[in-house]
Amino acid sequence: MKTMRQHTQLVIAAAMAAMLPLGGASSADAPRPAYRSPGEIIAAAPASHWRRPEPDNILIMELATGHVVIELAPRFAPEHVANIRTLARERFWDGATVYRVQDNFVAQFGDADGDDEAKARPLGTAKRKLPAEFHRPAEGLPFDRLPDVDGWAPEVGFSEGFPAARNPRTGTAWLAHCYGMVGAGRSNADDSSIGAELYVVIGQSPRQLDDNITVVGRVLLGIEHLSALRRGPGPMGFFEQPGDRTPIRSIRLASTLPGAASIPIEVMRTDSLSFHDAVEARRNRIDDFYRRPAGHIDLCNVPVPVRTSAD
């Protein structure tokens, strides 16, 4: 079977794809531009198509197996992000755990004993009550819309690197529950989350949660340290035995670390031409592997490229 290596190189990286014309003779005189794979487009993107996230928006979680890097989204959840910054500064999560891993759904972390007043970790100066931040006004929000139909929302696209949705009728916008998005767990009351208990989507996008819960950010790097954790027993994936939970060594805000200004993470600008072109190249793949270009892409099938200086 030589099939596999070739297949996957073409499907995923597409970096080896031949430079094929878009197909057929053009009706105009000018030849159409050659197809470029998403990988080729990303590799060729100029520096101006990348941005460095603010260190005050970067959370770094340290687990025994490595680091998970999260970008916070203060434009969507300013109160939650402010509280998360406080919790990180005051080291709320150091020694806390990933206490739930449910297959095809979420990995969840925070204070497994938060229900028990006698055992709960101190919240320090963090707020005990926040407003729900399920959505925000669409007005004033950058929004690079995808042309593709979406069953969950009237309009979908990207806002400064985050997958998002918008409803022109209500004038609201919200973050979408795609793979790697980070949300703030809540109880039945809308305003029962404070950002201390967070979950990361590790399966098929649970978009039914959109605009029903406060979403605070997205994992940029290291999601495999959460997504490959052993699943918890039982249908909801909780680890009831403390010894089965995954300890969190620390969660730090990058802005509080020495050398914060030089943290070498770059995210492709979702308002850049390179991003636009990479999405289009995914929407209609033209290479030696694909027989039937989809002519469509789902919001949650669009990766937002991230690179480090090591790349």
Added chain:
Amino acid sequence: MKTMRQHTQLVIAAAMAAMLPLGGASSADAPRPAYRSPGEIIAAAPASHWRRPEPDNILIMELATGHVVIELAPRFAPEHVANIRTLARERFWDGATVYRVQDNFVAQFGDADGDDEAKARPLGTAKRKLPAEFHRPAEGLPFDRLPDVDGWAPEVGFSEGFPAARNPRTGTAWLAHCYGMVGAGRSNADDSSIGAELYVVIGQSPRQLDDNITVVGRVLLGIEHLSALRRGPGPMGFFEQPGDRTPIRSIRLASTLPGAASIPIEVMRTDSLSFHDAVEARRNRIDDFYRRPAGHIDLCNVPVPVRTSAD
């Protein structure tokens, strides 16, 4: 934080959801039926709404951590399924490996040395060449259509337990790349797969592969033994070092096992009223948690219930 347990019980299992009316007073005299959660509907389903997969369509993979149970789809890929049965009967995969785990994409298994003629595992009496089985005629195929819009295909729904799509214009139908679906890896040529190298979707549904590759079945049980495996190094998740691969103890066709007829696995019939009602209950959730019912469900967000006699 008492938030988390309550939240997740409500979001996921919904078994605790109060029996709320669908809302407001009905304009007719008769009261509307009370909302039942998906969990309640499934628990109340009569025996006739469940089916036992044919033992000849059940593959059982044994790993050190447990079993992965796959249902094959001979109506969609008869030639591949026949070859897979031959390979299983002749123990092709015993001692083979899961040699690739790519985050948010696939776990892939088979003969890691298949490219190397000197090391390749013998294929026995299995065929070395099969036709591509990307799609089949829609005519004659049971198809329980979802009313929901889908960006990837004109029509989506379920065919005898498998998520599928249909195009009335071409008269074809194919299996959809949802979480847990099993496909046959191929090279660039359409007809380069024979079912020896298989992949399981362990992330956001890569629907761009639909109708571009032969899909052979779906994982019914035990996907966590694949989805929680450590990710392979590098962007495509291959384990180049043999010692890093996950050994497969065996893959057996249930029909070749003693007691095959009594393998206690049941799958909810996707043409049953219970399945229909459970989908509808997910499409519009009415419970103490959800503030905004989605009014929509994506094909790949619909779980097809599976139970064992242990349940």
